[in-house]
Amino acid sequence: MSASAPAASPVDKSLFVFLDRCHLDIQQKLEQMMALATALEEGELTPALQAQARALTDWFNAEPRQHHLDEEKHVFPSLLASNQEDVLQATHRLIQDHGWLEADWFEIEPALEAAADGNSWFDPNVLRQAVEVFQQLYLDHIVLEESLAYPEARGRIDPALLESMGREMAKRRAVRDAKAAKA
Ligand SMILES: [Fe+2]
Ligand SMILES: [Fe+2]
Known part of the structure; x- marks a missing residue:
């Protein structure tokens, strides 16, 4: 947080607790993906592993993109307005x-999709290595x-906006989930 930044308000929890x-969810799913890739490398494609591959493919096709969108819309703009070189450099790196x-996900997805469909044409060793790169x-x-980034943004975003940003992120997901339920 910059020296001139206002103290964090209790309402900012709505945005940053959400993020x-x-x-935490991403880290947990990455661990599950690594466990799955290791299991596929060491043994047969079982129905249980197939189900895990389906669940992880669906999750990674949805949630991280929402999370990145949240950051690009609500967090990074305040950082790009900074005149601190380290903050700007870090933000450009995060966007990249x-x-x-x-x-990286596009490297992994076809193999996980195949596993989810019960196909094992992919090289499990290549998959496990790709998951390692993605996870790291x-x-x-x-x-x-x-x-x-988060501590710096916490000090820069108007506290009055933090709660509405959190609500907007939750609403965007609710709309997406409602559309998926209708499909
Ligand atoms: Fe993030
Ligand atoms: Fe990010």
């Missing part, structure tokens, strides 16, 4: 990471956000 919870994370980049990204 922190997303990070979102692109790399998407690219994500964890490094989260560390940079939690150690620098």
